[in-house]
Amino acid sequence: IALADHVSFALRRMAVGMDLEYPLLAEVQHLYAEEYTQARALLAAINAHSEVRLPEAEAVGLALHLVNAGSATGDLSYTYRMTGVIQQMVTVIEQLYEQPLDPGSVSVGRFITHLRYLFVRIHQHRQLHEEHSAIGVAIRQAYPQAADCARRLAELLELRLGADLTEDEVSYLALHIARVTTDTGS
Numbered sequence: 060i061a062l063a064d065h066v067s068f069a070l071r072r073m074a075v076g077m078d079l080e081y082p083l084l085a086e087v088q089h090l091y092a093e094e095y096t097q098a099r100a101l102l103a104a105i106n107a108h109s110e111v112r113l114p115e116a117e118a119v120g121l122a123l124h125l126v127n128a129g130s131a132t133g134d135l136s137y138t139y140r141m142t143g144v145i146q147q148m149v150t151v152i153e154q155l156y157e158q159p160l161d162p163g164s165v166s167v168g169r170f171i172t173h174l175r176y177l178f179v180r181i182h183q184h185r186q187l188h189e190e191h192s193a194i195g196v197a198i199r200q201a202y203p204q205a206a207d208c209a210r211r212l213a214e215l216l217e218l219r220l221g222a223d224l225t226e227d228e229v230s231y232l233a234l235h236i237a238r239v240t241t242d243t244g245s
Contacts, residue, residue, distance in 0.1 A: 081119035195230035
């Protein structure tokens with residue numbers, strides 16, 4: 060319903076000459092590539108069946124609605140915040156490891172998917188939690204630099220979302236950080 064409402068409003072806006080800019084184009088293209096591709100196809104279909112043509116930039120707004128629909132929060136402002144936090148987290152990793160991450164890599168895609176589900180668990184107060192998890196301990200021991208980076212990202216999440224991560228969540232975050240920082244593009 061929210062997506063249909065967005066399309067209806069966008070068509071009315073364009074009919075009266077009101078154009079909107081979406082500053083998150085690069086983030087949406089990289090963080091939500093699949094949803095952005097779907098949004099572009101949706102935009103093409105809308106434009107094929109409407110007298111009023113929506114600009115290409117409208118694909119960003121459509122993609123964010125698709126992301127929101129998949130996040131189970133029902134709150135588009137949470138999706139915007141989530142997008143900004145993911146971008147900040149990627150930047151922290153790039154700075155700590157002094158290397159850019161390949162947004163097209165499978166590992167980065169998995170990392171972003173992990174973060175999206177993490178945000179849903181945070182929102183629903185259902186984080187992974189097992190006292191002294193053997194897997195968590197093993198991950199932290201095997202990847203100490205990634206574990207340190209994960210703790211920094213946990214601090215960022217506490218500041219931005221007001222949520223403390225459990226040790227298990229920090230451990231799984233460390234595992235994904237280890238993967239994205241050793242990825243060779245596969």
